Amino acid sequence: MAEFRMPSLGADMTSGTVVEWLVKPGDEVRRGQIVAVVDTDKAAIEVEAYEEGVVTDLVVPVGATVAVGAVLARLAPLGAEVMAPPAAELALPAEPAPPAEPALAHSDGAPAVSSPLVRRLAHQLHVDLDTVPGTGPDGAIQRADVTAASGGLALGRPRVRSSPLARRRARELGVLLDSVTGTGPRGAVRVADVERASPRAPQAPTPIADPAKPQQHAATARAEATARRQAAVGELMARSKRDIPHFYLGADVDLAVASAWLHSRNRDRPPAQRVLPAALFLRAVTVAAAEVGHLNGHWVEGRFQPIDGVHLGVAVSLRDGSLVAPGIRDAQRLDLDEMMEALRDLVVRARSGRLTREQMSDPSITVTNLGDLGVDTVLPVIYPPQVAMVGFGRVADRPWAVDGMLAVRPVVSISLAADHRASDGHRAARFLQAVARRLQCPAELDPRSAP
Amino acid sequence: MTATMSDTEARAIVAGILADIAPEVDLDEIDPAGELQPQLDIDSLDFLRFVEGITKHTGLPVPEEDYRRVASLDGAVAYVSGHSVSARS
Structure with a gap:
């Protein structure tokens, strides 16, 4: 079964947020067809399919941020009858280890991780790799293991959603994201939530979005995207001024x-x-x-x-x-x-x-x-x-x-x-x-x- | 059907075009006699799209010589309503 993955849309892109799906299960897609809109730190970008097929399921919901390389959707061959696969299959997608990236055995006996992509995914999903049982060659931890340990993103089971800014703020303030009640879209943890949860930070005067109001969701998402983009441009410009004579x-x-x-x-x-x-x-x-x-x-x-x-x-x-x-x-x-x-x-x-x-x-x-x-x-x-x-x-x-x-x-x-x-x-x-x-x-x- | 366009109709057309270009701007809040470009924070490409919108909705060619006349909200409304007789006959 073919997979549609989060593409790398720039040398420094590590993750992306699905902001819109332009296809649904059952749709046929052709090579080059625009299937989704992905928001990166730089901009919202249309992404196209690299293979043709019939969409069987959309793994990543709108609003979710996943690492580059993460499976976004699955495709069956054209002409195949599309049925929703059983949930268990979704939670533990069988993925062979990529041949180009052999498992690296750690000398200290720590679990081996197949690739940097897996480590990135783990980071993205807030999964501690030390706690993940590996199912790959030599017990190497694979993407599927990380996905499973994260509570199964594919199944949509609750996990802590959060904006990059909120994660940064949480690190600064020493707040555990799991302990924070999110008020953002789909319960995402926002900066204001982190600050409220921290005894160290003053109460933020930011108005709290009412989860019942989708308009506020959109506004919050937009504001977050803007903040993210401004931060990314700022970092890039700082690097430019630092490195370029x-x-x-x-x-x-x-x-x-x-x-x-x-x-x-x-x-x-x-x-x-x-x-x-x-x-x-x-x-x-x-x-x-x-x-x-x-x-x-x-x-x-x-x-x-x-x-x-x-x-x-x-x-x-x-x-x-x-x-x-x-x-x-x-x-x-x-x-x-x-x-x-x-x-x-x-x-x-x-x-x-x-x-x-x-x-x-x-x-x-x-x-x-x-x-x-x-x-x-x-x-x-x-x-x-x-x-x-x-x-x-x-x-x-x-x-x-x-x-x-x-x-x-x-x-x-x-x-x-x-x-x-x-x-x-x-x-x-x-x-x-x-x-x-x-x-x-x-x-x-x-x-x-x-x- | 009236032969001329009222200011109200013209204003609705102009507002409709501007809503596409600067969706978050409340036209009641701007100075109707002042230039649109700085007030709406639009660039020359946006302004060209605005002119394009006038042409599309009214059939007026709006040559570059006339850009100054449609540069403000009042100016654009007057331009659209004033030209509508000849444009429609």
């Missing part, structure tokens, strides 16, 4: 030609087909990133690894105040209209919490545009493992010297933050120059309009 360059670029060109291009088009300056900026950055080396790629294991193709990250602010930076894959293949479409899709999906897996795969360079907020200059913080980030400020009319005369021109301030381990001022300057030059010849960024 940033340096910054900036250039003011006259956009008179580009603005006039874009305006005339948009003139006879309905709004749905109009292109914003932002899309032109993305095109210019893409072309420049492909042209100038050492800025498009990742810093991994102490060295720069260039990436073929430009996976263009775009920082998107969400309405809850959090930030995501999904990407446009192989942006170098897109013409201007396609880039605009990709940008629109990215932003709308990011804000509605339905990014695709492709959009969440690691970008190779990221752009942030704060011009709409009236910002003149952005000094970006690089998203690890990337090595560069480009910032655009607002397009504003400014006094500008042209051919010895003073003119008023629309000008944008473009900045670049780069990782000094991967590149230097010379290369970074060439990149910025390339962006500026491309913006002086907008028609060239639009192959279809070229003569």
